[in-house]
Amino acid sequence: xxxxxxxxxxxxxxxxxxxxxxxxxxxxxxxxxxxxxxxxxxxxxxxxxxxxxxxxxxxxxxxxxxxxxxxxxxxxxxxxxxxxxxxxxxxxxxxxxxxxxxxxxxxxxxxxxxxxxxxxxxxxxxxxxxxxxxxxxxxxxxxxxxxxxxxxxxxxxxxxxxxxxxxxxxxxxxxxxxxxxxxxxxxxxxxxx
Numbered sequence: 487x488x489x490x491x492x493x494x495x496x497x498x499x500x501x502x503x504x505x506x507x508x509x510x511x512x513x514x515x516x517x518x519x520x521x522x523x524x525x526x527x528x529x530x531x532x533x534x535x536x537x538x539x540x541x542x543x544x545x546x547x548x549x550x551x552x553x554x555x556x557x558x559x560x561x562x563x564x565x566x567x568x569x570x571x572x573x574x575x576x577x578x579x580x581x582x583x584x585x586x587x588x589x590x591x592x593x594x595x596x597x598x599x600x601x602x603x604x605x606x607x608x609x610x611x612x613x614x615x616x617x618x619x620x621x622x623x624x625x626x627x628x629x630x631x632x633x634x635x636x637x638x639x640x641x642x643x644x645x646x647x648x649x650x651x652x653x654x655x656x657x658x659x660x661x662x663x664x665x666x667x668x669x670x671x672x673x674x675x676x677x678x679x
Contacts, residue, residue, distance in 0.1 A: 489513075489589065490621050506582055513585055531592035532649035541648035548638050549655040553662055560666030567666065575661045575672050583660060584653025590618050590636060591643040591652065599644070607644075614640050631663060 489509055496505030521528050528534070560567055595614045599606040619633035639652050664672035 490617070493621060494623065510582065510585055513589070517588070530647075531588065531596070532643065532647045534648055535650075537646055537648055538650060541642070541646035542651045544642045544645070545639070545651040545655050548635075548642075549659060552635075552659050556659075556662050556666045560662075563669070565666050565669050569665065569671060571671070572661060572665065576658060578657075579661050579672070580654045580657030583656030583658075584649060587639070587643070587649050587652040587656055590614055591640065591649060595640055595643060596647075610644075611637065611640055625668075628663070628668070631667075635659065 492509070493505055496502060517531075529536075557567070559565075591614075594617060595610045598610040598613055602609045615633045615636045618636035619629040622628045622632040635656070639656070643649070643652060661672055664670045
C-alpha cells in the first residue's frame with residue numbers, strides 16, 4: 487500500500503524516475519532478504535524456470551493481440567512508431583514490469599487466494615484489477631488498460647505461477663502503449679530529456 491501511495495506522491499512532484507529507482511532497490515532488497523530466509527519463496531513467488539515455455543503461451547497471445555491493436559491505433563492516429571530510445575525501454579521497462587507483476591501477483595493475488603481459499607478467484611480478480619488500475623491514476627485510459635491487462639495476466643499467473651513472461655510483456659506493452667496510444671515519449675515521461 488505504501489508503494490502505491492508513494493507512487494502518487496512522487497508522480498505529483500514530477501519525480502517518477504526517482505520513484506522507480508528507489509522502489510526497485512527497496513523491493514529487490516526485500517526479495518533478496520526474504521529468499522535468503524526461505525529459498526522456496528523464489529519459486530513460490532514465480533521466479534521459476536521450470537515451466538517457462540508453457541508459461542509464455544497465453545501471455546504471448548495477449549502480447550501479440552495487444553501490440554497489434556496498439557500499432558493499428560498508432561498508424562490510424564499518425565503516431566510516431568519508433569524513437570531511438572525505445573531500445574533502452576525495451577530492455578529496461580521489463581525489469582520494472584517484473585517488479586510490478588511481483589507486487590500484484592505474488593504479494594497481492596497469491597496472498598488473497600491463500601486468505602480466501604474457497605472464494606479465491608472471486609476476491610483476487612476484482613481486487614487485483616482495481617488495485618492495478620488505481621495505481622495508474624489519474625490517466626483514465628491508462629487505468630482502464632492497466633485493469634484489462636491485470637484481468638488477463640492474473641489467470642496466467644494463477645495457471646503457471648511464473649512472473650517472467652508477465653514482466654517482459656508488461657514492459658513491452660507499456661512502452662508501446664505510451665508511444666502509440668498516448669502519443670508520449672516514454673523515456674521523456676520518466677527521465678526527462
